[in-house]
Amino acid sequence: MESRAHRFKQNAVDSLANPVLQASMKKAKGKFVDKRAIAIKEIDDFEATREAAKRIRNQVIENLDLWLEKFEQTATARGAKVLWAKDGAEICRLVVEIGKQHGVKKAVKSKSMLSEEAGLNLALAAAGIQPVETDLGEYILQINDNEPPSHIIAPVVHKSLDEVADLFHKTHHTPRKTDIPQLTREAREVLREHFLTAEMGISGGNFLIAETGSVALVTNEGNGRMVTTLPRVHVVVTGIEKVIPTLEDLATLMRLLPRSATGQSISNYVSVLTGTKAEGESDGPEHLYFILVDNGRAEVVGSEFQDMLRCIRCGACMNHCPVYQTIGGQAYGWVYPGPMGSVLTPLYTGLENALDLPHAATLCNQCGVVCPVKIPLPELLRKLREKQVERHLRPWFERLAFRLWAWVASRPALYGLGTRFAVRYLEWLADGKGSISRLGLAPEWTQGRNFPAPEGKTFRELYAQRGRNG
Amino acid sequence: MSSRDDILGRVRARLNRTPENAAAGRASLEATLAERAQGPRPALPTQKSALTERLVEKSLGYSSSVDRIGSYAEAPAAVARYLAGLNLPPRAVVWPQLAHLDWAGAGLAVEARGARDRDLVGITGCFCAIAETGTLMLCGGPESPASVSLLPETHIALVPASRIVAGMEEAFALARAELGALPRAVNFISGPSRTGDIEQTIVLGAHGPYRVHLILIGDK
Ligand code: SF4
Numbered sequence: 001m002e003s004r005a006h007r008f009k010q011n012a013v014d015s016l017a018n019p020v021l022q023a024s025m026k027k028a029k030g031k032f033v034d035k036r037a038i039a040i041k042e043i044d045d046f047e048a049t050r051e052a053a054k055r056i057r058n059q060v061i062e063n064l065d066l067w068l069e070k071f072e073q074t075a076t077a078r079g080a081k082v083l084w085a086k087d088g089a090e091i092c093r094l095v096v097e098i099g100k101q102h103g104v105k106k107a108v109k110s111k112s113m114l115s116e117e118a119g120l121n122l123a124l125a126a127a128g129i130q131p132v133e134t135d136l137g138e139y140i141l142q143i144n145d146n147e148p149p150s151h152i153i154a155p156v157v158h159k160s161l162d163e164v165a166d167l168f169h170k171t172h173h174t175p176r177k178t179d180i181p182q183l184t185r186e187a188r189e190v191l192r193e194h195f196l197t198a199e200m201g202i203s204g205g206n207f208l209i210a211e212t213g214s215v216a217l218v219t220n221e222g223n224g225r226m227v228t229t230l231p232r233v234h235v236v237v238t239g240i241e242k243v244i245p246t247l248e249d250l251a252t253l254m255r256l257l258p259r260s261a262t263g264q265s266i267s268n269y270v271s272v273l274t275g276t277k278a279e280g281e282s283d284g285p286e287h288l289y290f291i292l293v294d295n296g297r298a299e300v301v302g303s304e305f306q307d308m309l310r311c312i313r314c315g316a317c318m319n320h321c322p323v324y325q326t327i328g329g330q331a332y333g334w335v336y337p338g339p340m341g342s343v344l345t346p347l348y349t350g351l352e353n354a355l356d357l358p359h360a361a362t363l364c365n366q367c368g369v370v371c372p373v374k375i376p377l378p379e380l381l382r383k384l385r386e387k388q389v390e391r392h393l394r395p396w397f398e399r400l401a402f403r404l405w406a407w408v409a410s411r412p413a414l415y416g417l418g419t420r421f422a423v424r425y426l427e428w429l430a431d432g433k434g435s436i437s438r439l440g441l442a443p444e445w446t447q448g449r450n451f452p453a454p455e456g457k458t459f460r461e462l463y464a465q466r467g468r469n470g
Numbered sequence: 471m472s473s474r475d476d477i478l479g480r481v482r483a484r485l486n487r488t489p490e491n492a493a494a495g496r497a498s499l500e501a502t503l504a505e506r507a508q509g510p511r512p513a514l515p516t517q518k519s520a521l522t523e524r525l526v527e528k529s530l531g532y533s534s535s536v537d538r539i540g541s542y543a544e545a546p547a548a549v550a551r552y553l554a555g556l557n558l559p560p561r562a563v564v565w566p567q568l569a570h571l572d573w574a575g576a577g578l579a580v581e582a583r584g585a586r587d588r589d590l591v592g593i594t595g596c597f598c599a600i601a602e603t604g605t606l607m608l609c610g611g612p613e614s615p616a617s618v619s620l621l622p623e624t625h626i627a628l629v630p631a632s633r634i635v636a637g638m639e640e641a642f643a644l645a646r647a648e649l650g651a652l653p654r655a656v657n658f659i660s661g662p663s664r665t666g667d668i669e670q671t672i673v674l675g676a677h678g679p680y681r682v683h684l685i686l687i688g689d690k
Contacts, residue, residue: 024669031670045510052509059502063495065481070499078651084474136676137667154667161669184665184673191677196587211503212652222620222663222678229616229655240477245502251638252509262666266603268532269678270658277654280612282584284654294477302484 001088001119001148005333005345005354012360015327021158025328028157032319035263036370042265043255053256054374056249057310060210060241064301067210067243068292074213078275080288085237087295088118094291095120095202095235096127102233102287104129104200108191110217110224111135112204113152113313114237114293116335117348120202121146131202132194134223136187140164143171150329152336153261153315158328191223201227201285205238206312207253208290211246214274215290218257218267225269234273234285240292241309247272253312256372260314296348305380308343310373317367317377323360332357339367339377346384351391358384416458514602514636521601521634522686528604532661533674534682541688545628546576548685549593553578556681558624562591567613568628584615585622592622592679598633598641599684603660606684607641610655619659625679627659631688 004011015021040046060067072082085091091114099107107129109115121142124131133142137155141147144167149155156164161178168183169176172190177183203224205215215236217224228234244250250272258264277284300309318324318338329337333354334345342357358381361367367377408414457465471479487495515521526536539548553560561579569582585592597609606627610616619625635641638658645652663678674680 028670042512043510044512048510056509063485063499065478065485065487066492066495066499068478068481070503084472084477086473086476090473134677135667136665140667154670156667157670159668164668180668180671181673183668184676188675188677192587195677210499211506214652220663221665221676223676225616225620225657226677229620240481245499246506247642248506248508248639251642254638255509255512265528266605266658266660268660268663270605272652272656272658273654274652274656275654278611281610281654282612282615283617284610292477294473294480298477298480298484301481302486 001116001335003334003345003349003353005349005357008331008333008354008356008360011331011333012327015331020160020163021328024158024160025325028154029325032154032263032315036260036316036319037263039259039263039265043259049252049255050372050374052252053312053372054310056244056252057312057373060243060245061301061306061309064240064243067245068240070210071208071213071243072292074210075208075275075290076213078213080213080275080290082290082292085291085293085295087293088120091115091118091237091291091293091295092120092123094289095237096123096129098233098235098287098289099124099127099129099200102199104198104233106130106132106194106198107200107202108132108134108194108198108223108227108231109138110201110203110219110227111138111155112202112237113335114204114239114295115202116149117293117295118237120237129200132191132198134191134195134221134227135219136184136221136223139187139191140167143167148330149335150337151315151318152313158330195226195230198231200233200235201231202235202237203227205236205242205290206257207250208238208243209245209247209250209272210243212272212274214272216250217271217273218254218269219271220262220264220268222269225271228271228273228285229283232285233287233289235289235291237291237293239297240294241297241311257312257314260316260370260372300347304383305343305347307375308340308347308380310375311340311344312373313340314372316370316372317375320366320370322362322364322366332360339381340375343377343380343384351384351387355388358382358388416461508639511637511639512602518631518634521636522631524601525599525604525629525634526684526686528601529661529682529684530604532604532682533664534604534661534684536684536686538686539688542571542628545685545687546571546573546578549573549626550576550578552626552683552685553591553624556624558591562593562626563589563618563622564593565595565614565618568593568595585617585620587621589622591624591626592618592620593626593628594619595628596633597656598635598644599629600636600638600641600658601634602637605638605658605660607645608657608659609645609649609653610657611653616655616657619657620678623675623680624683625659625662625681626683626685628685628687631686 121131150158207216324338346354564580566582573580665676
């Protein structure tokens with residue numbers, strides 16, 4: 001997928017001005033948050049479980065090469081072929097080759113973020129293989145001219161019922177309907193046909209289990225099961241960081257993933273798939289491929305951003321992010337939105353291609369508090385900001401301003417004078433109204449919100465006063 | 471250089487891999503695999519009957535329905551009753567494993583095979599059931615095809631009370647003890663399939679079954 005992250009500011013302005021998106025985001029806002037809050041109460045010791053999950057994920061990343069070799073060995077022993085892809089282009093090349101080799105005309109897909117990273121659908125179509133997204137949300141996006149997803153687990157959270165009704169009416173040539181169960185039924189019937197006729201299934205992988213060489217797939221709709229039960233070829237496309245050691249670790253992580261994602265104690269379907277169809281079995285793929293993808297991940301190993309590789313793609317950080325809740329996911333401009341995306345996009349696509357993303361956060365730490373694998377997201381965002389300054393990627397006037405501030409701040413008398421002056425200036429701007437709608441020196445601050453006018457004295461003045469009064 | 475060597479090479483470089491620390495790393499990896507440490511677990515009752523109650527309560531919470539009978543011999547009649555209650559025709563596809571039950575005696579026409587698109591009712595057993603979350607564990611195989619719990623609109627599962635375990639950990643331990651290696655398709659099923667993609671409105675019956683009916687055997 002081509003990144004539009006460099007246009008973040010403009011994307012965000014567009015999102016704020018889109019009334020359908022704004023209404024959809026408002027509707028969704030509390031639901032994920034409330035359900036998660038209830039679901040995590042079922043875990044007696046939620047903190048200890050998060051700590052255990054963090055340990056499981058760290059353990060693998062700290063010896064990632066060895067765990068990958070182990071997984072390769074166990075998966076191969078069960079008849080799977082393990083392939084490796086450096087980047088999106090290589091994912092596309094490998095999947096197309098596999099398709100050609102097995103005479104594939106149609107591929108049904110269950111959600112895979114890696115395939116979004118690679119822009120796999122376009123490559124398949126260009127090679128004469130019809131890709132069909134089968135997750136309801138992803139399907140809606142595909143029939144809307146391959147619109148990008150706006151959430152990693154709820155891809156159409158930004159869309160209204162009316163938009164979906166129009167799309168189905170237009171695409172399926174059926175009478176327009178606005179009943180959600182009826183729309184779901186219609187999609188089920190259209191997609192059932194595709195499941196039965198596709199020769200290849202493509203899925204992501206929530207976890208790769210080193211002990212058994214299996215992939216674990218977590219879905220509610222059952223499309224993950226369809227894609228891996230009916231077609232004769234199954235291709236798993238997933239990141240190299242997805243390995244976990246044992247089935248016991250899967251049990252631990254499954255206590256956190258659905259609760260953090262959708263607020264369910266468990267997802268409707270968890271499939272642990274190992275190897276190819278056994279003798280005498282009436283279903284299951286004859287050929288199983290794993291494509292283990294780097295696409296920027298290897299460089300994060302051993303770096304100060306390594307914590308990010310623990311991510312289990314639950315989406316809790318975006319559900320709880322005030323910025324995400326306001327602008328939606330597409331504004332972030334690449335595959336991953338919200339706080340996790342603001343870290344991943346610059347790391348995977350280059351710091352210089354996503355200059356605004358590390359700033360697209362208030363650092364309120366809601367994300368850090370809810371992350372089931374305890375990724376310190378605000379800290380990583382702050383580190384990315386530092387990197388930008390180090391690498392001279394911030395504009396010269398910003399760098400100059402910070403240097404000036406540092407110079408003044410290290411001179412107390414001057415600093416006190418400066419802040420007193422600033423407060424009086426802001427009061428003058430507010431003109432007694434309590435808030436400021438245009439900040440002359442930093443107009444972006446007040447584009448989507450008002451700036452509160454300062455009240456009374458500066459902290460230093462008050463502190464000095466208190467000191468005098470005892 | 472192959473992409474495999476390139477990717478692993480870069481990971482090794484980033485981890486400052488040396489022959490010595492590789493040996494130590496491998497030893498700790500094997501120790502982890504041998505130890506199979508469990509994470510913290512939510513407290514669950516230990517008595518069998520309490521686990522059964524938990525399974526029932528959780529299954530109902532996941533929009534499944536539950537019936538309880540005394541023995542396998544009563545299962546065909548229980549299935550017939552359930553289908554009649556839903557006004558469904560007395561026809562089903564059943565796991566070959568369960569073909570020996572007297573389905574015809576209860577007025578049911580069953581076919582023992584994998585499911586096809588138009589099959590309306592699928593009858594399966596289960597490898598075990600997990601009380602913690604109200605989850606069925608099904609192991610695919612020639613006698614227990616995965617399609618039967620997936621394609622039909624109605625999924626009926628026969629669940630022996632003796633096979634109810636506390637959590638996923640016990641389910642995996644049972645699989646290791648009884649099956650050795652994991653079968654190709656292990657499916658954990660908790661209620662009917664669902665989607666919440668359109669305006670976060672939950673709809674049952676996305677791609678899989680609209681209803682899941684558990685018939686608990688042997689705790690009556
Ligand atoms: S960063 Fe944490 S909260 Fe966000 S998606 Fe990843 S695991 Fe979930």
